[in-house]
Amino acid sequence: MTASATARRTVRVELADRSYDILIGPGLIAAAGREIASRLKGRKIAVITDENVAPIYLDNFLAALKVEGIDAVSLVLPAGEKTKSFEHLISVCDSVLAARIERNDAVVALGGGVIGDLTGFAAGIARRGSRFIQVPTSLLAQVDSSVGGKTGINSPHGKNLIGVFHQPDLVLADTDVLDTLSPREFRAGYAEVAKYGLIDKPDFFAWLEQNWQAVFAGGDARIEAIATSCQAKADVVAADERENGQRALLNLGHTFGHALEAATQYDSARLVHGEGVSIGMVLAHQFSTRMNLCSPDDGKRVEKHLREVGLPTSMDEIPGGLPPAEVLMDAIAQDKKVKGGKLTFILTRGVGQSFVADDVPQSEVVAFLKEKLPK
């Protein structure tokens, strides 16, 4: 117990009157009732979760709320990226309204990034904005999607194309729950952890190269890696909440990654988000090398580390085949990072030296993809 309390870390996201805390550490599901009750005026909650997380954590979470006199209704949705759809958005809105969640009550996302993005969107539009609490249960959600207020669903036209900015009021990242996450999903989340190093923290990337096994094993190194990642994201979000500038750096690897996710129809059997990001980050370094920005050694170093932890690092590793370069290019052009027809890309001058380039020639990208696609 004392150990738990000691290990717990708090990262604050500074956004004026919408500032909030991210609590990171063991035992936070059991402590959720207390943490929520001390911050919430209302006493009613709607919990949205998925069919994988519910059997393991929902009862404990509801019990923790009940002890503090908080009433909760819950909705269990199918797991997986396809749940980020209008169909499920409608059911979440319906549960929230049926439960008569009012302005001082809250909507809670208990799950990975899929549940967080979908539930946050529903909270952002139910009564034109309801209170929202993130209880991220995947590594990816703890280090990335639960922080920063981007919420949304996918469209047939592309990923995350429909949504709102809606900041949570609190994030509770219970690091114990990562022990039930599949190794594949843990690795996928780890891609986002590595991303913060690659953006602008070369020392953190070097630390990960040394300590990744301890991060995977759990304990203090894991908490340290999650807290460092949350702090990195919190800093970027505080500086540029609505992605008018530097927040775009967080998309390192994502322009390629999203196109690969679209090309595999968001089928998580073939590719999950973090895997797309892993391949995308390697491609971003290689493309930067092609543009004479980045030494090939840096690209190799990134590829080596990601492969070492077990992540895919090239398009060849995606089962089931990919469409031609032109089709991938089309998916890239439909991605959000497009202004007036010009391509905005996150490129890099080396490990920890990423930057936003907003004039990348489309023809170069197509030529590069043709070279890299499996023959």
Next chain:
Amino acid sequence: MTASATARRTVRVELADRSYDILIGPGLIAAAGREIASRLKGRKIAVITDENVAPIYLDNFLAALKVEGIDAVSLVLPAGEKTKSFEHLISVCDSVLAARIERNDAVVALGGGVIGDLTGFAAGIARRGSRFIQVPTSLLAQVDSSVGGKTGINSPHGKNLIGVFHQPDLVLADTDVLDTLSPREFRAGYAEVAKYGLIDKPDFFAWLEQNWQAVFAGGDARIEAIATSCQAKADVVAADERENGQRALLNLGHTFGHALEAATQYDSARLVHGEGVSIGMVLAHQFSTRMNLCSPDDGKRVEKHLREVGLPTSMDEIPGGLPPAEVLMDAIAQDKKVKGGKLTFILTRGVGQSFVADDVPQSEVVAFLKEKLPK
């Protein structure tokens, strides 16, 4: 032409970096291309309209854009309150994304409040916020719904329960188009005009009592009434964009009105929004009298004026029967203006003396409704 230019009025909504102009006057559809081109960086537009407005105005509007080199796609939806649904929200989002409307392009609502609320919501969530232009064609939309950034759709649980705040970048209120609006719809919009007088502008209400026939006839009195209404709304919105306080005054008559709309299943053959507001404003005065706040003469004066212009002023006038008081009360309690179970109501001390009361006993409302419902 000189007359048109002279008659045109501009009201500015002051919201820091999201401030915008409302242009009010004749000929603005024909001038739309110029007004939009001078304010928009992009050259692509998605126009959303309805099946009543499209045959009369869509071609002219598109032609006006074309002259200025603006490309447009358009989507024509069914007319009526039922269009404010997830089903149509999905089609609007789909058109906007299919047209690849990017951050500097815009989504345009050409129509009444239904099209404006739905389209504004879609613009607010497509790519987490796209530029949005209102071209309101009903009186209600010109004086109320197109100004202030409230957007949304209805839910089976109640009206406007799902939506976002998303301010337009420009509002073009062409007063000529009101000539094709049905007298019934014009009157419904007039209820919102009268509302601004009843909230806090007793002189404006007295002016309307004298000049309403000229407002209905068109010309300068109409432009004057619309500009005064827009200014009144702009002032409230600038002071309280997100309805944390005084903006709630704009709901005078709406708590009862929305419950009546729900009770008639949003069937515009039976009741349209402005008619519900008309009856609701009379009920708000009568209920205030019952609470010893307002002299019965003020209630009678309001009733007399609204009846004179041809608006319904009592629940008896709604065809097809109403549910019992308890059911209406239930609809009221699901309305947005509820905090911690207590009822927030806009009450009044007399013509032009409305205020927000947040402790109205539910039992009083039920007893009052029982008395007023048709036997």
